[in-house]
Amino acid sequence: MNRVVLASGNAGKLNEFSQLFANWQIQVVPQSEFQVPEIEETGLSFIENALIKARHASRISGLPALADDSGLAVDALDGAPGIYSARYAGEDVSDADNNHKLLQMLADVPEAERTASFHCALAFVRRYDDPIPLVCIARWCGRILEEPAGEQGFGYDPLFYVESEGMSSAQLPREVKNRISHRGQAVQAFATLWREQMQCPGRE
Ligand SMILES: O=c1nc[nH]c2c1ncn2[C@H]1C[C@H](O)[C@@H](COP(=O)(O)OP(=O)(O)OP(=O)(O)O)O1
Numbered sequence: 001m002n003r004v005v006l007a008s009g010n011a012g013k014l015n016e017f018s019q020l021f022a023n024w025q026i027q028v029v030p031q032s033e034f035q036v037p038e039i040e041e042t043g044l045s046f047i048e049n050a051l052i053k054a055r056h057a058s059r060i061s062g063l064p065a066l067a068d069d070s071g072l073a074v075d076a077l078d079g080a081p082g083i084y085s086a087r088y089a090g091e092d093v094s095d096a097d098n099n100h101k102l103l104q105m106l107a108d109v110p111e112a113e114r115t116a117s118f119h120c121a122l123a124f125v126r127r128y129d130d131p132i133p134l135v136c137i138a139r140w141c142g143r144i145l146e147e148p149a150g151e152q153g154f155g156y157d158p159l160f161y162v163e164s165e166g167m168s169s170a171q172l173p174r175e176v177k178n179r180i181s182h183r184g185q186a187v188q189a190f191a192t193l194w195r196e197q198m199q200c201p202g203r204e
C-alpha cells in the first residue's frame with residue numbers, strides 16, 4: 001500500500017486522521033516514525049504553514065507528505081489566536097493554558113459576541129519540491145463558551161460550542177466531530193481532489 005507521511009506531532013490530530021483515512025488506499029504514517037523534527041511555522045497563513053510542514057516532512061522522510069495547519073479565529077479578538085493558536089499562551093504551553101488565556105481575553109464579552117471559527121488547511125506534496133501541491137481549506141463555525149465542557153478531542157474543543165449539535169466539540173462523539181469539523185471537511189475536499197488526480201494519466 002502507498003505510504004504517506006503525516007506531518008504532525010499533535011496526538012489529537014493524529015488520532016482524528018487515523019479515523020478520517022481509515023478507508024483510504026493509502027497508509028498514513030506519523031512523522032515521528034521518520035524522526036522528523038518540528039519545524040518553525042513562519043508562514044502568515046494556515047496554507048503557508050501547512051506547506052512548510054508538508055515539504056519539511058517529505059524532505060526528511062523521502063515520502064509524499066500531508067500536513068494540517070489549523071487554529072481558532074475569534075471574531076471579538078479580530079481573528080486571534082488564528083495561526084498562533086498553538087502558542088497563544090506562550091511557547092511550549094498546554095491546551096489548558098491556551099484555553100485559560102482565551103477565557104481571560106473574552107471575560108467581558110457577552111454570549112452573542114463570542115462567535116468563532118476553526119480553520120484547517122491541508123497540504124499534500126508528492127515530493128519536498130512539488131510545484132503542484134494539493135491544498136484544501138475548510139472552516140467550522142461556533143461560539144466560545146464561558147467555561148470548558150466535555151472530555152473528548154483536544155485543544156480548544158472544550159470551549160467550542162457547536163450550535164447544530166447543542167454541545168461543545170469536546171462532547172461530540174468522535175465520528176460526529178470528524179464528519180462536520182474543519183478537519184473533517186478539509187479531508188472531504190481533499191478526497192475529491194485526490195480522486196480527480198487519480199484520473200489523470202501519469203500521476204500517482
Ligand atoms: O479540532 C480542533 N479542536 C480543538 N483545537 C484545535 C483543533 N484543530 C486545531 N486546534 C488548535 C490546537 C492548536 O492550538 C492549534 C493547532 O496548531 P498547529 O500548529 O496546526 O498544530 P500543532 O502545533 O498542535 O501540531 P503540528 O503543527 O505538529 O501539526 O489549533
Ligand SMILES: [Mg+2]
Pocket residue numbers: 041086
Ligand atoms: Mg504547530
